[in-house]
Amino acid sequence: MTTTEDFTRQGPIPDNLVEDLTGVNAFTGDAVAAQVVATAAPWARGRAAELGARVWDPRVLETARNAQRHTPELRPLDRLGHEVFDVEFHPSYHELMALAFGSGVHSLAWTADAPGAHSARAVLSYLWNQVDGSTACPTGMAYASIPILRSQPELAPWADKIVVEGYDPADVPVTGKSAATVGYFMTEKHGGSDLRANVTVARPTGRRGPGETYLVNGHKWFASVPMADCYLTVARTEGGVSCLFVPRRRADGTLNGIRVNRLKDKLGNRANASSEIEYHDAEAVLVGEEGRGVRTILSSAEYTRLDFAIGSAGLMRAALSQALHHNDRRTAFGSRLSALPIQAPVLADLALEWAGAAHLGFRLARAEDHHDDVSEALVSRLLTPVAKYWNCRRVSAVTEEVIQSIGGNAYIEEHPCPRYYREAPLNAIWEGTSNMMVADVGRVLTREPKALEPVLDGIRPAASEHPLLATALAEIEELAAAPEDTARYLVTRLALAAQAALLVEHAPSVVAEAFVASRLGTGWGPGFGTLRGVDFEAVIDFARLR
Known part of the structure; x- marks a missing residue:
């Protein structure tokens, strides 16, 4: 008679279980x-x-x-x-x-x-x-x-x-802390993305102008990190919507007229305390001139949106790492899952998605490194909303497909994938929804049409080698003349062309050619795994952590 104990000690089942992904360096192996x-x-x-x-x-x-x-x-x-x-x-x-x-x-x-x-x-x-x-x-x-x-x-x-490299969670005046954190409190329940519709008000306690003290009264519907030591917020002043800096505590240690009404019960990002708050004569410092608050706040959006584009690429990388780890170690029908003809195209497709997203995000960071260069500043201005739109849209599809590629084990809360899946949609909402990003691209092309040229200049060398990219380049130039007519399609083509050119420049040719053929050609479906004529193993190997 065979007992349960005997069964678990013999046969191939234990050898086909995949242990957790550990023991690799996510930087040196990437x-x-x-x-x-x-x-x-x-x-x-x-x-x-x-x-x-x-x-x-x-x-x-x-x-x-x-x-x-x-x-x-x-x-x-x-x-x-x-x-x-x-x-x-x-x-x-x-x-x-x-x-x-x-x-x-x-x-x-x-x-x-x-x-x-x-x-x-x-x-x-x-x-x-x-x-x-x-x-x-x-x-x-x-x-x-x-x-x-x-x-x-x-x-x-x-x-x-x-900027201190440290963390001090004490809820005391900043003078008694070794490091500080900051939150952004902008959105109101009736205005959403339209900051100019805000009704929170700020009145000076004495003189008006930058650096002077104001009292803020009103509410904010999405206020993340309410335990931060200070907040950047917008409120109406006599001169219009303005940017103000609000400490959480006054110098005497008392709360600075801030009430936290409740915390949001969110789909994901659950460890982050997103809240609804009210200001009641909160002491604040005016940042910049009155009436220029939206412009001031949005000057920082260049960095937050870059960070979401980068963050989405990182989230894709985490999910992809899980998929490759599992599929390289589990077998079915006598082969590794990653080698199966029906699975290899999926994994290769996911690898291409990650590679394009990562290179696009890091291209924005490189533009910030050279922001004194006029051309690089224009690249940043146009490609930031493009990358925020595209990377943050694609990450949800990637995390869902990764769960599919692993199966039921990735649907269990003990696995990291459910966290990735819940986190992914938020990236496309915070710091400007998809429609806001598309509208921003349209504004740039209408008000600063010269911003398109350095972006296209970055694509042209690769386009001279790849006819599909050359065709996309010509199409983008034509569409940019009337961006409002084909808004999302134009932004999508810009994102894919920029990614393709970056991969041609920086990635192995097998990766770049597969990306160009699939993303800019006609033989690629809307889902993952429809690649044709690709060296799947070579693309997958490029994405493996080492």
Whole structure:
């Protein structure tokens, strides 16, 4: 008689189980990220490798999972009934914040006096988004806030605390802290993306003008990271919609007229405390001139949108790494799953999607490294909304297909994939929805048509070698003359052409040619796995972590 114990000790079943992905470095094993640092910022290799070693660390993976399972809780009153509006986090959240901020994910671009600082910081963000999306929100906001804070002399001490490579969760005035965090409180319930429709008001306590004190009254419908030490917000002043800086606490330690009404129960990004707040005579500092608040706030959107494009590529990378790890180690019908004729095209297709997204995101970071160059500034202005639109749209499709490629095991909460799947749609919503990005591209092409030329110049060398890319280039030039007529199609073609050209320049020819043929040709379907005439194994091998 064969017992259960005997059965589990013999036969092929245990050998066909796939253990967790661990023991690889997400930076040194990543062909794209390693190439970016080697080319743009070799001085950052050690730092990137150190963070890369933590991405697939079992301890870090468990911490990220726990942070999402044990969500933050709002405590409006203390034991004696005093208003505190405290948000209590699970210890795992603080562990993640300490690792992210301690690694410089939020600030390296502004603290490293070395070439390629934005590219190096983008690689750190790319790696961090493979760990956790919830804490990538505060790191991204910190990254974007520094130019605004440094532009106002009165706020320079705050900028100095925010760029510190460290994390201090104490809810006390910033003078008593070793490091600080920042949030962005802009959206109101009736206005959504239209910041000019906001009704929150700000009135000066004395003199008007930049650096002066105002009192803010109103509400914000989406206020992420309410436990941050300070917030950038917009409110109506006599001169129009303006940007203001609001500390969470006054110098005497009291709450600065801020009430947290409730926390949002979100689909994903659950460890991040997104809230609804009210201002009641909150003391604030005017940033820039009255009436220029939307322009001031949106000046930082260049960085937050870049970060979402990079973050989406990182999320694709995390999902793809899981798919390749599983499919290379599990067998069916006598072969590895990754070698099966029905599975190899899917994995190769996913690899192409990741490679295009990663190169496009890192191209934006390179433009920031050379922002004093007029052509690079124009590239950033046009390609940022393009990349934000396309990368953030595609990441949801990638995470869903990865779950399919692994099967039921990837649908279980103990696996990282459910976290990726819930996180992915948010990237296309925050910092401007898909329609906002498409509209922004249209505005650039209408108001700054010269921005198109340096983008096309970057595509032309590759187009001279690839007829499909040359055809796409000609089509883009024609469509750009009336961008409002073919808005989403134009942005899609721009994204794919830019990705294709970058892959021709930087990736192995087998990868670049497969991307051009599939994304710009006619033989590729809307889903994954319809590639034809491609060396699937070579493309998959390019994407494997080493």
